[in-house]
Amino acid sequence: MTAAQGRHLAILAAIWAALIFAPYWMPLFGGYTALGSRVLVLGLGAMAVNFLLGFTGVLSFGHAAWFGLGAYACGLALKFVASSTLLGLVAGTLVGGIAGAILGGLLIRRRGIYFAMVTIAFGQVFYYIAFQWSSLTGGDDGLRGFARQPLDFKLFKIDLLHNDVSFYYFVLVCFAAVAAIMAFILRSPFGHTMIAIRENERRARFLGIPIELHIWIAFTLSCFFMAFAGALYALINNFADPRMLHYTLSGDFVIMAVMGGMRTFWGPLLGAVIFVVLQDYISSVTVNWMSFIGILIVFIVLFFPRGVLGLLRQRRAA
Amino acid sequence: MSVLAVENLSKRFGSLVAVRDISLTVEDGELRAVIGPNGAGKTTFFNLVSGFLAPSTGSILFEGRDISRVPAHQRVGLGMARTFQITEIFPELTVFENIRIVTEVAAGYRLRPWLNRAEAADIRRRIEQTLALAGLSNKADRLVGELAHGDQRATEIMMALALKPRLLLLDEPTAGMGDQETYDITQLIRRLHKDNKLTIVLIEHDMRVVFHLADRITVLDQGGFLAEGTPQEIAANRAVQTAYLGQAA
Numbered sequence: 210m211t212a213a214q215g216r217h218l219a220i221l222a223a224i225w226a227a228l229i230f231a232p233y234w235m236p237l238f239g240g241y242t243a244l245g246s247r248v249l250v251l252g253l254g255a256m257a258v259n260f261l262l263g264f265t266g267v268l269s270f271g272h273a274a275w276f277g278l279g280a281y282a283c284g285l286a287l288k289f290v291a292s293s294t295l296l297g298l299v300a301g302t303l304v305g306g307i308a309g310a311i312l313g314g315l316l317i318r319r320r321g322i323y324f325a326m327v328t329i330a331f332g333q334v335f336y337y338i339a340f341q342w343s344s345l346t347g348g349d350d351g352l353r354g355f356a357r358q359p360l361d362f363k364l365f366k367i368d369l370l371h372n373d374v375s376f377y378y379f380v381l382v383c384f385a386a387v388a389a390i391m392a393f394i395l396r397s398p399f400g401h402t403m404i405a406i407r408e409n410e411r412r413a414r415f416l417g418i419p420i421e422l423h424i425w426i427a428f429t430l431s432c433f434f435m436a437f438a439g440a441l442y443a444l445i446n447n448f449a450d451p452r453m454l455h456y457t458l459s460g461d462f463v464i465m466a467v468m469g470g471m472r473t474f475w476g477p478l479l480g481a482v483i484f485v486v487l488q489d490y491i492s493s494v495t496v497n498w499m500s501f502i503g504i505l506i507v508f509i510v511l512f513f514p515r516g517v518l519g520l521l522r523q524r525r526a527a
Numbered sequence: 528m529s530v531l532a533v534e535n536l537s538k539r540f541g542s543l544v545a546v547r548d549i550s551l552t553v554e555d556g557e558l559r560a561v562i563g564p565n566g567a568g569k570t571t572f573f574n575l576v577s578g579f580l581a582p583s584t585g586s587i588l589f590e591g592r593d594i595s596r597v598p599a600h601q602r603v604g605l606g607m608a609r610t611f612q613i614t615e616i617f618p619e620l621t622v623f624e625n626i627r628i629v630t631e632v633a634a635g636y637r638l639r640p641w642l643n644r645a646e647a648a649d650i651r652r653r654i655e656q657t658l659a660l661a662g663l664s665n666k667a668d669r670l671v672g673e674l675a676h677g678d679q680r681a682t683e684i685m686m687a688l689a690l691k692p693r694l695l696l697l698d699e700p701t702a703g704m705g706d707q708e709t710y711d712i713t714q715l716i717r718r719l720h721k722d723n724k725l726t727i728v729l730i731e732h733d734m735r736v737v738f739h740l741a742d743r744i745t746v747l748d749q750g751g752f753l754a755e756g757t758p759q760e761i762a763a764n765r766a767v768q769t770a771y772l773g774q775a776a
Binding site: 393405408423426 | 577611615616618619624627641642
């Protein structure tokens, strides 16, 4: 094992240790377990955005659409179909992911700013549908009347609703599973073609890679990850509202990815930690918490364009 | 059967005719140089053959099959690979990773979510072979963007080669190089041509390289066909001299 591999493993172990023991060390710093769950879910969303942005080089500014669709589908499934947490997650992932796959097919010929604009437009369509269709979605008040259900394994039951810590671990297991799938794909030949497209689209095309097909697949995967994160998010507060579909949330995910470091796998999670923790602390002091995040993002983009994790990497390489 | 047969190929951009009625045939195992003064239409010609541009009229036959309307990435699949005048590589990846992408694509694994042990070992072996052939083995872990220009070029050529093409199109492989680098790349191309019996069409400005490598030379001028022949014939051709040096007084 080389020194670089050893260091890589040590960092991975540190990340997982921090996540696994979060319910125990977070209260020491004034945190609470539900905040940990929020970080994980939004971090997963940011990683899903970054799967496309950082590893395929495609910027979507409408990914909240798939996140919100996942959240609504999860809530509606729990409310009207059957009270099963797992069913809610599956329903949310499928609805958001399939919608993303279909609309993605219309998007992939656009590039750069045009792609970003069309993704915003699609996202806003879903926002207004959720906003207007009050009888189904609860409109501006949001979707209520569902709750996450205990996991029933026959031999034993895990209560997710009243026990924040066991819900945190449920979220962590979900997070770990999706992060593992992402990492697995990025290491595959298909993942290598994504990076090839990010690095040099023309070269990739003349290596015989059908760019549009590969971008569509990456986009679709990213939508499924995003919808899964959205479904989890609906379970955190047993609530879904139209703001989960809004482009400002899409922007938040992009900000998390950029702050943390788009070229890194874990950067977006770090970005989510910074974003959510700052939001939580500052919003208890002032309603203008966004201006502080704004100043921070300007500072990071100007001085550390590779994000916080990218900066740490560079330091080590130097 | 000829590897490449171009028949009456033309490309118009509005009123500008960039390539006018060009026909040529490249035989199996041949190394053909395409030369001509600036603006002769050489790169446009390449872009038509490789599928980067669609022809206005005329046809392109690759191994007897009309590929005039086949998209660029499928032409690669048929056995045609190219390099660019301005080096097109993946600068922020290592030499190894650059070659790996191509090797996996060439093996037909581009959509695979994983490789089994034997496949992964086979890919690794092929990458190492490719690196060794270009003398890049000791630079495998360097970022391509940090390499000297000559090594970047060599990487690009090896990426094209890793596609296992039956026709390799090289657009000014020695552009912007010093003497030593030009010599190294020329030797690399010569080895690929002689040892691997690879059919190559190259555009080149450096006449030393052209006359050293080419079996036959095609000369273009102002978008049209000017002359074709062996290096000796071209060197003695009055029309070519006029095109390059201007009208004699």
